[in-house]
Structures are given as structure tokens and as C-alpha cells.
Amino acid sequence: MQHKYLPLIVAAALSAMSVSAQASGYRFGSQSVAGQGTADANGAEANDASTIFYNPAGLSRLEGTQISAGATVVVPHSTYNDTGSTHFTGAPTGGTAAKDYAPDAVTAPSLYISKKLDDKWAVGLGLFVPYGAKLDYGNTWNGRYALSNIKLEAITLNPSVSWKLNQHHAFGFGIDAEFMKAELGQAVDVPGSIAALSSGAGAAQGAVLIKQIAALGGNPALLRTAGDAHGSNDGKDWGWGFNLGYLFTLDDNTRFGLAYRSSVSHQLKGSTVWDFSQVTTDPIVNKVLQAASHKANSAALVSLRTPETLSANVFHQFDSKWAGMADVTFSRHNRMGDLDIQFPGTGEGNEVIRQQWKNTVRVSLGGNYAYSENLTLRAGVAYDESPVKSAELTHPALPDSDRMQYSFGANWKLSPRSSIDLGYSFLDFKDAKLNYTNNCNPLQTTCTGNGETTRGVYQTHLSLIGIAYNYKF
Numbered sequence: 001m002q003h004k005y006l007p008l009i010v011a012a013a014l015s016a017m018s019v020s021a022q023a024s025g026y027r028f029g030s031q032s033v034a035g036q037g038t039a040d041a042n043g044a045e046a047n048d049a050s051t052i053f054y055n056p057a058g059l060s061r062l063e064g065t066q067i068s069a070g071a072t073v074v075v076p077h078s079t080y081n082d083t084g085s086t087h088f089t090g091a092p093t094g095g096t097a098a099k100d101y102a103p104d105a106v107t108a109p110s111l112y113i114s115k116k117l118d119d120k121w122a123v124g125l126g127l128f129v130p131y132g133a134k135l136d137y138g139n140t141w142n143g144r145y146a147l148s149n150i151k152l153e154a155i156t157l158n159p160s161v162s163w164k165l166n167q168h169h170a171f172g173f174g175i176d177a178e179f180m181k182a183e184l185g186q187a188v189d190v191p192g193s194i195a196a197l198s199s200g201a202g203a204a205q206g207a208v209l210i211k212q213i214a215a216l217g218g219n220p221a222l223l224r225t226a227g228d229a230h231g232s233n234d235g236k237d238w239g240w241g242f243n244l245g246y247l248f249t250l251d252d253n254t255r256f257g258l259a260y261r262s263s264v265s266h267q268l269k270g271s272t273v274w275d276f277s278q279v280t281t282d283p284i285v286n287k288v289l290q291a292a293s294h295k296a297n298s299a300a301l302v303s304l305r306t307p308e309t310l311s312a313n314v315f316h317q318f319d320s321k322w323a324g325m326a327d328v329t330f331s332r333h334n335r336m337g338d339l340d341i342q343f344p345g346t347g348e349g350n351e352v353i354r355q356q357w358k359n360t361v362r363v364s365l366g367g368n369y370a371y372s373e374n375l376t377l378r379a380g381v382a383y384d385e386s387p388v389k390s391a392e393l394t395h396p397a398l399p400d401s402d403r404m405q406y407s408f409g410a411n412w413k414l415s416p417r418s419s420i421d422l423g424y425s426f427l428d429f430k431d432a433k434l435n436y437t438n439n440c441n442p443l444q445t446t447c448t449g450n451g452e453t454t455r456g457v458y459q460t461h462l463s464l465i466g467i468a469y470n471y472k473f
Helices: 011-016 033-037 056-061 190-196 200-215 220-225 285-295
Strands: 065-082 106-116 121-128 132-136 149-164 167-187 231-248 254-261 267-274 299-306 309-317 322-331 339-342 349-353 360-370 373-383 405-411 418-429 432-439 453-472
Touching: 033 405, 033 418, 033 453, 056 149, 056 167, 056 231, 056 254, 056 299, 106 132, 106 231, 149 231, 149 349, 167 267, 190 285, 200 220, 200 285, 220 285, 231 285, 267 339, 299 339, 339 405
Parallel strands: none
Antiparallel strands: 065 106, 065 453, 106 121, 121 149, 132 149, 149 167, 167 231, 231 254, 231 267, 254 309, 267 299, 309 322, 322 360, 339 349, 360 373, 373 405, 405 418, 418 453, 432 453
16 A cells, blocks of 8 residues: 655646736736736836836836835735545545635835846846745645645845946846745545455455554454545745846837846755554554555755746837736746655655646736826736646645736826835636646555545635835935
8 A cells, every 4th residue: 555645846837826826827916016016017117216127128228326125015805616536436525615825915125126237228027926825725625635834035136237238228127036835735545445455456455565564463343433644845946037128219109128037947855744643543554554655754855947038029109108018928837747755765656747738828908097296007918828737736835816906006106216106906816726636646655646636626816015115316
């Protein structure tokens, strides 16, 4: 008998959307409060230091030294309705309904600093959160064999430089230093494995297990009341990438931008800890079950690459009051095929997570209205595709779906040098259906997995509230 477990490291690869992120796939989505106010349609606006993220060529438009420091609070609301999750044996998993699994709120900071060196050169530094996820379903919910909890944190340092060729053409380049950290927990299907070994082809192996327990002085009768074991994991890694930008200024009122952000390769390394202490009330039974499962505390490893993005955007000042902007962003999510998770130094087979993501497009439109000399109002709308192809390829760590974003915001000048940005966004997700089956079951010795099928429907919407302070030296 071999009980297997989906390790933490897959969380880093699956964490894409969760209910605490904004953009589809990996991207958190909101990297600037000013951008949030226009649904991130402002790539060609280049109005403050956050252009480091959207298009580093925009640094050429900023005077002096500028700082923009902000935070976005994500307030999720999500419900899950189970429609028949099962053990690998086909029996219902039972358990409790998923409730309060999303956090009340999650905060993501951002910081951008720009400095103009001369008429040609400008430099900057950005710090932002590209990915994030936090879910805690508890150890007893219907889908516990797929996931009990997940937490992903990532932060990127992005030093950048811009070179202005002439009044029409500017170029930008940045380096991305990305730190990723993840934690994950999952139940181990001991009850399902015992049931499978109670009759049929597994009966002989089950009989051997009973003899081992009795020989050590344990109580084999407790196998009938055995509960789940549990595994917990953590992992972290630094990865490196780059971003490029080009800004074409047609005239004082119109400009076009192109921006590219590369993929980042990660070798996420972590540890795995197993807990069989609560499976039964008999420590001998628990010890035999853990030994039979071949579960030993060990390392965990997976290689993954985040998707690169390519954006095209435009900004136009219609008159002294009104400005419009638009952005189209292509994300190469098809890099995410099946994930192959390894357990170095053990005899455990790899865990294969079927993903097979598709590439996606995000389209956003936004506008500014100069209400007064000190107050500018913003608004925007966006449609964002999910990279997940189907319910059969949707995992509880990633209940992702297409969504609409509706945003508005404002910039209030406190003085000629300082201002405050405010932003609010509402994201409405399509229902996300799950019908995910792990193709490896606990009795197989060449691979890892509980063999569970998780079936259900997520209904999710998010509110994002942002505030930022800007200062010009």
C-alpha cells in the first residue's frame, strides 16, 4: 500500500489565480493604484514612476526624481458547492462543506522610484507583487485529498533604465529579480486505501498489513475507523528575467507603447513533512500505516517557468479635460503543460499534475477626466481570459475563470510636488466548474497521488481597494 501526496511545490505552479489575485493565470494584476483606476489600460500614459512595470521606456517622460508608494487591498468573496467529489475507489469523500476558505483581505504593496539623469537617460527601481494566493479549506472539506491549504507569496525587484533617442522614440530595459515562497497542505487518503485493500485484488496485501499490526501489539480493528493522514510542505527560490519597452510619441497628445516581460525560470526547492499521528488512536497502527505508505520526510522539487507577456497600448489626450487609453496584453500561458513534481532522495514516484494551459488575451479601455486643477478622475473596464481549458483541467488551488473588471479612481494633488491616488475595482468571475481527477492512486508505486476526483462549482467576485502616495523632488 502506498499513500501519496500532492506536494507544496505544485502550489507555486498552480497558484495562478486563487481568490486573492486579479489577473488570469499567474499575474496578481494590480501593480499600481493609478493603473488600477483605468483597469490597467494606462501602459502608454507614463504619468508616474509605476511606468517601470507597465513600460520602462516611459521613464523618459518623468522629470526629476519621483516616488510612488502604494498598497492594494484585495477583498474576496467566493463560495464552493460540491457536486460529488470521490475517493479513488469511487466512494464519496464526505467531509464538510467548504466555508470561509478565502481570507477576509490580502494586501499587496508596491514601490517605484524614478530619476532623470539628463535629456537622454533615466533610471528607476520597482518593487511589486507579481503573484499571490491564499486559501485555507481546512482538513475536513470535500476536496481535502486535492488540497487543504495553500499560500503563495512572490515579490519582484525591477531596476530599469530608459534611453530617449529623440522626441519621438524612447526605449526601456529592466532586470527582474523574483523571489517566490510557497506553503501547501493536503490530506492523505488512508481510509480509501484501506477500503481498497479490504476485498478483491488488494485483499492479500491487506491481510499482510493486519498481521504486521498484530505482531507489533497493535489493534487491527482500528483500521475500520482510520481517518486521514496529512502532509505539509514549503518551498522557495529566486529567479531572474527581464523586461523591455518602446514608446513612440506621435505628438503632444498621442503616444503608442509596446512592452515585453520575459518568463522567469524557478527551481522551487522545499521540504515535505508527514503526520500520521491522528489516523487512529493506536500509535502502533499509525506507525505501520505510515511505513506501508513509504512516506518519509524528504525534499521536494519542481522546475517551472512563468509566462511571458507582450502588451500594446495607446494614449490620447482629446482636450484639456478628457484623455483615453487602451491596452491589449498577450500572455503565453501554454508554457504550463503537465507539471512533474519530484522527491529527490526517495523512492517515491513523481506527481504529474495535468494543466495544459492555453494562451490568453486581456483587453482594457480607460479614461481620465480633469475635474479641476487638483482632481483627476479615472475609470476603466477590462476583459481577461483564463488559461484553464476545461473543468477536467481545473484544480482546487486554481479555481480560475474568465472575468470582467470594472474600475474607477482619482488623483488628488496635495501640492505641486505631492499627490494621492485612489482606486477601486470590482471583478466578476464566471462560474468555475471543477471535475479534476488525479490519474495516480495511492496503491500505485510508480507515481504519487491520491487518485481523487474533485467535482464542484466556484462562484467568485473580488473587490480591490488601492491607495498610493506620490512625491516629486
